[in-house]
Amino acid sequence: EPEVTQTPSHQVTQMGQEVILRCVPISNHLYFYWYRQILGQKVEFLVSFYNNEISEKSEIFDDQFSVERPDGSNFTLKIRSTKLEDSAMYFCASTLVLPYNEQFFGPGTRLTVL
Amino acid sequence: GQQVMQIPQYQHVQEGEDFTTYCNSSTTLSNIQWYKQRPGGHPVFLIQLVKSGEVKKQKRLTFQFGEAKKNSSLHITATQTTDVGTYFCEGGSTLGRLYFGRGTQLTVWP
Numbered sequence: 001e002p003e004v005t006q007t008p009s010h011q012v013t014q015m016g017q018e019v020i021l022r023c024v025p026i027s028n029h030l031y032f033y034w035y036r037q038i039l040g041q042k043v044e045f046l047v048s049f050y051n052n053e054i055s056e057k058s059e060i061f062d063d064q065f066s067v068e069r070p071d072g073s074n075f076t077l078k079i080r081s082t083k084l085e086d087s088a089m090y091f092c093a094s095t096l097v098l099p100y101n102e103q104f105f106g107p108g109t110r111l112t113v114l
Numbered sequence: 115g116q117q118v119m120q121i122p123q124y125q126h127v128q129e130g131e132d133f134t135t136y137c138n139s140s141t142t143l144s145n146i147q148w149y150k151q152r153p154g155g156h157p158v159f160l161i162q163l164v165k166s167g168e169v170k171k172q173k174r175l176t177f178q179f180g181e182a183k184k185n186s187s188l189h190i191t192a193t194q195t196t197d198v199g200t201y202f203c204e205g206g207s208t209l210g211r212l213y214f215g216r217g218t219q220l221t222v223w224p
Contacts, residue, residue, distance in 0.1 A: 033212075042120075043149075043157060043202060045212040056211050091156055103147070105156040 002026045004106035006092050012112045013082055021077045021109045023092030032075045033093040033103065034067065036060070043091065049075065082113045118143075118205045120215030128223050133190040135218035137203035146179055146186045147204040151217070157202060160188075193222045 005024045013019050025032050034046040048055040049067055064086075066078045075094075079086055089110050093103040120137045127133050137146065145164045149157035161170055163179035163186060170177045176189045186205075190197055203215040 035214075042216040043151075043204075043214040045214065048212070058211065102159045102162065103157075105158065108156050 002104075004092055004094055004104050006090075006106035006109050008109060009107065010110045010112070012114065015084055015113055016081050019079050019082055019111060021079075021090050021092075021111070023075045023077070023106055024073050025075055025092065025094030026096075026104055027073070029094035029096050029104070031055075031095040031097075032067075032069070033095075034077045035091045035093065035105075036088040037091065037108075038088045046077070079111075082111075084113050087111055087113045118203060118213040118215045120203055120218060122218055123216060124219050124221070126221045126223065127193050129195060130192050133193050133197070133220055134187055135201050135203075135220075136185065136187050137205070137215045138185045139205050139213070140184075141207065142183050143205040143207060144183075145206045147206070148177055148186075148188050149202045149204060150199045151202060152199045155199075160201075190220075193220070195222050195224055198222050 004026055007022045011019055032049040035043050036046055037043045045058050046061045047057040047067055052069060064080050068076050089108045091108045092106040095103050118137055118139050125133055145162055147162045148160040150160055151157045161177050163177055166183050167181045168179040174191045178187045186203055188201055198220060200217040200219045202217045205213045
């Protein structure tokens with residue numbers, strides 16, 4: 001069964017460093033998303049991406065964040081200068097066609113900022 | 115700004131008892147999705163509701179979308195230990211943004 005994959009599973013970084021979180025959505029999916037979940041809290045929408053551009057972004061997704069689909073398979077989230085409060089689990093998700101169909105989530109990348 | 119409020123935050127039930135979680139939005143939603151997240155896992159899609167007043171069933175799970183498309187509920191009949199996890203609603207706004215509820219953490223005692 002096709003699945004969304006994410007690498008790395010755990011990323012530890014120093015405050016102020018840049019990190020890139022990588023996702024490989026399901027191959028025929030067209031809509032891509034990033035979410036984050038701070039430990040013990042709810043899942044928060046960051047950004048949606050379609051047709052090589054951002055469709056929607058939340059207030060959390062400020063200038064520190066950027067997304068890219070550098071090739072036909074990867075979907076990346078970059079955090080330019082990490083802060084302690086960026087520590088969270090970051091989930092990537094994708095959907096087939098419409099933006100609100102079933103979202104398939106990846107296993108997540110746990111980001112720890114020291 | 116728009117929010118999706120979800121209650122209760124925690125629910126502990128005896129196996130066999132029913133369980134309900136509720137989501138309310140401050141504004142009208144385009145649609146609502148429900149997810150289940152097991153401890154340490156990622157959200158797994160359960161269902162999507164789009165129409166006003168819609169009711170959908172999946173075995174022991176019943177999902178409802180309110181007439182005003184501002185509230186939704188998930189009801190589990192006769193809970194089992196396999197139902198343990200956190201249940202999230204996710205509302206889609208008319209502007210295309212997505213809002214997760216805080217989640218209801220369900221514990222089922224055997």
